[in-house]
Amino acid sequence: MIFVIAEHKDGKLKPITNELLVFAQRAAKEFNQPVAAVALGDNLANISDELKAKKIDRVIVAENPALAEYDPASYVAALKQILAAEKPFLVIAGHTTQGFDFAPRLAVALRRPLIAGCVDFEKQGDKLILTRQIFNAKMNMKTAPRGDAPYLATASPGAFPGDEVEAGGNAEISKLSIQLEGIAKRKVIGRSEAQKGQADLTAAPVIVSGGRGLKQKENFQIIFDLAQAIGGSVGASRPVVDAEWLPREYQIGSSGQTVSPKLYIAIGISGAIQHLVGMQTSRCIVAINKDAEAPIFKIAHYGIVDDLFKVVPALTKIFNDLKAAG
Amino acid sequence: MKIISCIKPVPDPASRLVINESKTWIKDQDLTFVASEADNYALEEALRLKEKHGGEVVVISMGGEEAARVLRSGLAMGADRAIHLADPQFKGADEFAAAEALAKAIEKDGGADLVLTGVQSDDLGTGMTGVMLAEFLSFSHATVVVGVELTSDSKTLHVKRELEGGLNETVELSTPAVLTIQFGINQPRYASLKGIMAAKKKELKSWTCADLGLTAEQAGRAGAMYDVKEIFIPERKSRVEILTGTPEEAAAKLVEKLRKEAKVI
Numbered sequence: 001m002i003f004v005i006a007e008h009k010d011g012k013l014k015p016i017t018n019e020l021l022v023f024a025q026r027a028a029k030e031f032n033q034p035v036a037a038v039a040l041g042d043n044l045a046n047i048s049d050e051l052k053a054k055k056i057d058r059v060i061v062a063e064n065p066a067l068a069e070y071d072p073a074s075y076v077a078a079l080k081q082i083l084a085a086e087k088p089f090l091v092i093a094g095h096t097t098q099g100f101d102f103a104p105r106l107a108v109a110l111r112r113p114l115i116a117g118c119v120d121f122e123k124q125g126d127k128l129i130l131t132r133q134i135f136n137a138k139m140n141m142k143t144a145p146r147g148d149a150p151y152l153a154t155a156s157p158g159a160f161p162g163d164e165v166e167a168g169g170n171a172e173i174s175k176l177s178i179q180l181e182g183i184a185k186r187k188v189i190g191r192s193e194a195q196k197g198q199a200d201l202t203a204a205p206v207i208v209s210g211g212r213g214l215k216q217k218e219n220f221q222i223i224f225d226l227a228q229a230i231g232g233s234v235g236a237s238r239p240v241v242d243a244e245w246l247p248r249e250y251q252i253g254s255s256g257q258t259v260s261p262k263l264y265i266a267i268g269i270s271g272a273i274q275h276l277v278g279m280q281t282s283r284c285i286v287a288i289n290k291d292a293e294a295p296i297f298k299i300a301h302y303g304i305v306d307d308l309f310k311v312v313p314a315l316t317k318i319f320n321d322l323k324a325a326g
Numbered sequence: 327m328k329i330i331s332c333i334k335p336v337p338d339p340a341s342r343l344v345i346n347e348s349k350t351w352i353k354d355q356d357l358t359f360v361a362s363e364a365d366n367y368a369l370e371e372a373l374r375l376k377e378k379h380g381g382e383v384v385v386i387s388m389g390g391e392e393a394a395r396v397l398r399s400g401l402a403m404g405a406d407r408a409i410h411l412a413d414p415q416f417k418g419a420d421e422f423a424a425a426e427a428l429a430k431a432i433e434k435d436g437g438a439d440l441v442l443t444g445v446q447s448d449d450l451g452t453g454m455t456g457v458m459l460a461e462f463l464s465f466s467h468a469t470v471v472v473g474v475e476l477t478s479d480s481k482t483l484h485v486k487r488e489l490e491g492g493l494n495e496t497v498e499l500s501t502p503a504v505l506t507i508q509f510g511i512n513q514p515r516y517a518s519l520k521g522i523m524a525a526k527k528k529e530l531k532s533w534t535c536a537d538l539g540l541t542a543e544q545a546g547r548a549g550a551m552y553d554v555k556e557i558f559i560p561e562r563k564s565r566v567e568i569l570t571g572t573p574e575e576a577a578a579k580l581v582e583k584l585r586k587e588a589k590v591i
Contacts, residue, residue, distance in 0.1 A: 073466070097470050101468075101470075103454075104421070104425075105461040107422070107454075108425070108461035113552050114421075114422075114551070117452045124555075134449060135451070138343065139559055140557070140558055141554060141557050142555040142557075142558075143553065143554055144552060144553045145551065146550070146551055147551075157490075187497060189496050191495050192494045192495075192496075206590075238509065238510075239509075242509040243510075244510075263584065284588040284590045298564050298566070301588065302580055302588075303567070304580060306573055306576060310573035311577055318577055322581075
């Protein structure tokens with residue numbers, strides 16, 4: 001059995017769950033295993049209906065008021081009970097702020113392998129090989145989990161195409177009751193949204209985005225100049241915001257804004273997966289970067305491999321000349 | 327309050343990384359090692375918490391001379407003492423084996439109120455070790471931390487976590503706890519000359535595998551939960567059209583493409 005730990009919010013599956021199901025459905029074919037989706041929470045009727053519509057074999061539902069809100073200790077305790085009863089081959093969670101928050105604890109508690117941030121898998125002989133990115137996506141590492149199943153994996157958001165999830169199953173729903181008394185919970189006491197302020201980029205048709213390749217705060221001016229010449233908005237990758245060159249509201253990527261403009265120009269951005277998931281659905285992507293190996297070129301439509309400090313001013317000049325010519 | 331800050335030595339981000347002959351890791355003999363970037367934010371947060379609430383900051387690292395180096399710079403930044411897990415047997419540890427060794431060392435050092443790690447390392451980058459460490463120590467934990475507040479009795483923490491899509495949540499947890507610190511939570515300080523001088527007098531103790539009560543089977547590669555089959559540079563199934571020429575020529579070609587072919591401007 002291959003388990004998918006469903007992520008859900010406000011009575012709906014999160015998009016990552018479809019990605020995990022694609023991973024599971026593909027692995028199920030290679031290893032001739034059934035797929036079960038596991039949902040933890042309270043009042044999961046909508047979630048189990050949504051899961052039941054996918055082409056999977058079982059939906060395992062564990063409802064408990066203590067699971068109404070995600071908390072790692074309760075998740076680990078619940079999953080330990082479910083895994084002991086079901087003995088799956090592979091357990092897949094998202095490499096998300098939920099998945100990587102509980103899966104490592106579960107792996108240690110069970111003393112089983114966890115391969116985190118998977119982007120691919122394969123079968124070698126009868127062995128499961130999981131591939132993950134290392135060195136900020138510059139290289140991939142194929143790993144073979146040791147010992148006996150269950151093996152645990154978290155899947156990188158964006159690595160498996162969620163829209164290719166197969167529908168049309170007739171999954172059996174099993175309700176499991178679990179014991180969660182006496183667990184010291186981590187309590188959520190507040191939620192907030194990072195300010196969007198001046199830089200709500202979600203509706204911008206053209207975004208000129210700069211990254212670490214700009215080297216220092218003052219150099220970001222050339223990004224603003226190009227954006228102005230082209231009539232676009234300015235965005236940034238995470239390192240730029242961390243270095244306080246720009247406020248957090250400019251950040252594009254998994255922990256910032258998700259954008260889909262008709263034109264996205266990535267300048268001095270290498271293209272870590274956390275950035276790519278925030279902009280990869282843009283209609284036309286341009287990458288300008290000195291490093292021809294940068295992952296951003298994998299998803300770009302047009303690329304210039306050269307010194308951005310020469311290319312960007314040249315581009316700005318052309319757009320300004322075009323404007324002046326009307 | 328006793329705060330332990332874990333530091334992982336990683337190749338300097340500016341280095342050119344070359345895969346070794348057996349394709350199981352990079353050629354790391356001639357590289358310069360520095361503290362993994364997120365670990366600098368963790369140490370800075372530890373120092374700020376100490377400045378506010380008192381106590382001590384202990385830095386810990388595992389590895390050869392490169393680990394001793396990041397520890398000395400941690401001491402120069404302001405940590406009070408350092409623990410170096412120095413034993414060839416630690417080499418090749420995965421997240422699990424590293425977390426187990428760190429947990430044993432923290433227990434041997436008398437435990438801690440707070441353990442801080444970076445949210446993820448610059449090499450393996452999976453963000454697992456801190457959370458695994460929490461389970462080994464039976465501490466509470468929180469990941470992707472962008473704010474830490476200690477309540478007046480020092481028993482409870484209010485911790486702000488960064489979630490996806492620009493959302494944050496604040497959680498309450500009890501100490502002892504492990505926090506994995508997100509990039510950008512603060513601006514890490516540089517070591518001052520005075521700090522560098524003072525560091526030379528601070529304690530830097532070194533423990534082996536046996537000191538921690540770990541067998542050879544539990545440490546390093548032997549204690550890992552997975553085998554590395556192959557490291558490779560992923561093939562780019564790219565659709566990209568690279569525009570060549572001088573910067574001016576490439577820029578002109580790009581504008582032409584955007585106007586005539588992609589028709590986006």
